[in-house]
Amino acid sequence: MKFQLTTLLLPSLLPHVRASPRNTCSLNLLFSPPYCPLFEQHLPPSQRYHRNVRESNRSSNTSASNTAQPEQLWTSDPFCISEFCVWTDTYFASDRGISIIATRNLAEGVAKSEGYQSARRTRTSSAESQTSPKYEVKALPGRGFGLVANHTLIRGDGVISESPVILAQHDIEDLLGEREIAVLHRVAVERLPQRSRADAAALHGYGGKGSAYDRFSANAFKVYDFAGVFPMVARINHDCRPNAHFHFDKKSFTHRIHAIRTIEPGEEITISYLSHYLTSDERAHRTTSQWGFECSCRLCHxxxxxxxxxxxxxxxxxxxxxxxxxxxxxxxxxxxxxxxxxxxxxxxxxxxxxxxxxxxxxxxxxxxxxxxxxxxxxxxxxxxxxxxxxxxxxxxxxxxxxxxxxx
The missing domain is CATH 1.25.40 (Serine Threonine Protein Phosphatase 5, Tetratricopeptide repeat)
Structure with missing residues (x-):
């Protein structure tokens, strides 16, 4: 499927480009790295797309991921603005895929790590791979969707082990503008395999906004030098005194959720988005200002x-x-x-x-x-x-x- 440049890239990024047949070019986001000379000429040289593979090696009708080999780090060419690029590996975690928004050195450091390589080889690195999930996703009054236990969980029981679908270098907001970051996030999601692309698109953004960057910002967890989105973990709602807790397991490159007390069947599984030191007023300010909701947990009420x-x-x-x-x-x-x-x-x-x-x-x-x-x-x-x-x-x-x- 072909898309026109002016319908995919934020118009404010292209102040000198008018939507006419003479000055538009096609992007094929699903089947080849998005590259448009017209877009590039309106960016300063430091922000132009860096093509690391010769044009002769490309085909506009062939997916880069179809020709890549599993032993390669990435399954498509990078899409870059300045030194930050989208690096995608569709083989990662049982072909669930991952897009990393980072500099080359940081992205390659992640991809060559023991945990990442383990997740690339394993067949159980995503929440969807569990043969008998310990939860159900349900619509909850006043709370949107959430995870509800379908049988008794005791302290220490694992609930979810899920790999990320998007990782973004944590300091990117200090070095790029919001518009450029939004483009990188859109490309990162578009390059994921279909199932992961749908999972990422189904998440809720700030104030109901639907851009990939808004959804990422509202649902990301800190992972060392990155922020990461784990679609099923992101479904877990907040409670100031939760019944579950999370940590990132570097050995398996997964976000792990464990029960920290007994959770009965039918009870919602919750985690805390906040530091446990915060007082009631501090918690109320954080939940409303950062995530746009008023906490309804037992402690706050x-x-x-x-x-x-x-x-x-x-x-x-x-x-x-x-x-x-x-x-x-x-x-x-x-x-x-x-x-x-x-x-x-x-x-x-x-x-x-x-x-x-x-x-x-x-x-x-x-x-x-x-x-x-x-x-x-x-x-x-x-x-x-x-x-x-x-x-x-x-x-x-x-x-x-x-x-x-x-x-």
């Missing part, structure tokens, strides 16, 4: 006295953690009682995953006073929670293993 008590507990949590971070700890200044108070505060706040921090502090405090039995007990609790909070390969887990080794 509690009685004012209960909300105030929660805010006071959060303030106390931050004070205790600041003390442990700033003070030079020894057997004289050690305070196991304060660490156990911190654990209780986390429990009262129903912070089931980040409680690993409190257990870690308790382990260190008891170790300082020579109580190795309690130190080991709390360190093991910290290890269990940290695997859900940050992932089994995280620095947090490595630090706890080091602590246990010294006890």
């Amino acid at each position: 509690a009685a004012r006295e209960d909300i105030n008590n929660s805010d006071n507990r959060l303030s106390r949590i931050q004070s205790i953690e600041a003390f442990f971070l700033e003070e030079r700890q020894d057997e004289i200044t050690a305070n196991p009682a304060m660490a156990e108070e911190l654990i209780q505060l986390y429990k009262e706040e129903r912070l089931g995953a980040p409680i690993s921090r409190a257990y870690g502090y308790a382990a260190k405090q008891h170790a300082l006073v020579g109580d190795k039995a309690k130190a080991r007990m709390y360190a093991n609790h910290a290890l269990d929670a940290a695997k859900l909070w940050a992932g089994p390969w995280s620095k947090e887990v490595a630090h706890i293993y080091a602590l246990l080794a010294g006890l």
Whole structure:
């Protein structure tokens, strides 16, 4: 299918191009890298499309992904504006595909990583590949679509393991304008295989906006130096005190969701979009300003006295953690009682995953006073929670293993 340049690229990017047969050119976004000399001549040289494969190697009627070999990094030529390009691999994750918006060095670094190569070889890197999903996607009153458990899940049970379909370098907004970024995102989505293209297009953007960039911005998660979209994970709604938590597993290159408490059949699966330290007013501001919704969770709709008590507990949590971070700890200044108070505060706040921090502090405090039995007990609790909070390969887990080794 052929498209006209003026209908695909934002008109404001082409101030000198008029929509007439004399100054339009065709783009074939689905079957060849989008390139238009007319578009290029109205961009400064630093932002022109970089063709890394000779024109003689192309055919306007043949898909680049059809001729590429699995051992190659990319299945189509890059589309670039300045140093940022769209790099697409349609073989990734059981042919689910991925588009990466980044500089060449960063994109190749991702594609050559152990986790990425593992996901490229595996047949189970997407949420759709699960033979017996633990959830259903349902329309929920006042919440749009969400994921609902279809059988009992207990703490630690995996819910979803999903690979990204779009990754974008996190600092691109500091270096390119919004219009140029919007073009890159549109191309990134158009180059995905049909199923992933449809999944990305089905997501909701800010204020109901439908551009690829709007949908990406409203649904992306941080992944190291990137932001990434995981279409099924993006369906999970927010709760300030959720029943599930997520982390990115670099070994499998997937976003993993785990239950952090028992979830009953028919109960909605939720995660928190926010830092657990935020007070009620801070959370309300963030959800409305950043995502355009008013949180309807139980905590945000509690009685004012209960909300105030929660805010006071959060303030106390931050004070205790600041003390442990700033003070030079020894057997004289050690305070196991304060660490156990911190654990209780986390429990009262129903912070089931980040409680690993409190257990870690308790382990260190008891170790300082020579109580190795309690130190080991709390360190093991910290290890269990940290695997859900940050992932089994995280620095947090490595630090706890080091602590246990010294006890």
